[in-house]
Amino acid sequence: MTDDWTPRLAPGLEDIAAMARAARAALPEAYRPAATEVSLRVEDFAPDSILQEMSIHDAFGLTGLYDGIPLTEKSVMDQPHGPDTIWLFRRPILDEWADRGNVALGALVAHVYVHELAHHFGWSDAEIAAIDPWWE
Template sequence: MTRTIGPAPGIAEMEAAARAAFSRIPQAFAEHLGEVIIQVQDFAEDELLLDMGIESPFELTGVYEGVPLTERSIEHSGTMPDRIRLFRLPILLEWCERGDETFEHLVGHVLVHEIGHHFGLSDDDMHALEDQVL
């Protein structure tokens, strides 16, 4: 695949790609996402990387922060909404390294993977969901 070289997509472009992918989540899943917040930032902060045992900030493309539906109980009512954060620069690096998919597809892939964590899905189930979204 040949790409034209231009400016790297910014945070706003990545948010738009993530929201477009989010809008294609099947209704059976979307109705259980509730108030999940999607945020984009350049990198994960050092504390998160340390907590996850990740040495390089380029190794983390996204993270789900919250309590998976499979682990929720009444004790979790009143907590902050779940959040999915996408990390722009690691995603851009992966996009450049892969060279075989669109930016929008890769953003959607990372988003669906993190949504899968919200549902407590296996990797196979995440791939099946991704096939429906992308």
């Protein structure tokens, strides 16, 4: 029997946002309050301005981004610049999910969300990779 995929829809922006909110809710209690202070924004792709600023030529190359001042660098002298934000990019996430073929979509969204949240806490990519070798 062949599974009929015609009535199925790809997860939308709100579906990805719901998965990220579930990942936030599952965080250890010590991290949850700070995580709820970070805005969540889900878009199909990163805006061109972000891609240009980061010198990324392929929009599928960016699944998420932390935009803000890490907690380790915040100062009472900082001028407000807007809320710290975690961006998740739906189409690159779905593309990576399809390419991997061995991970649940919710797990991938949670991974990207937690990776970006780690930047909010002041972790570098190298520090994150040392404890989370996701690519393996």
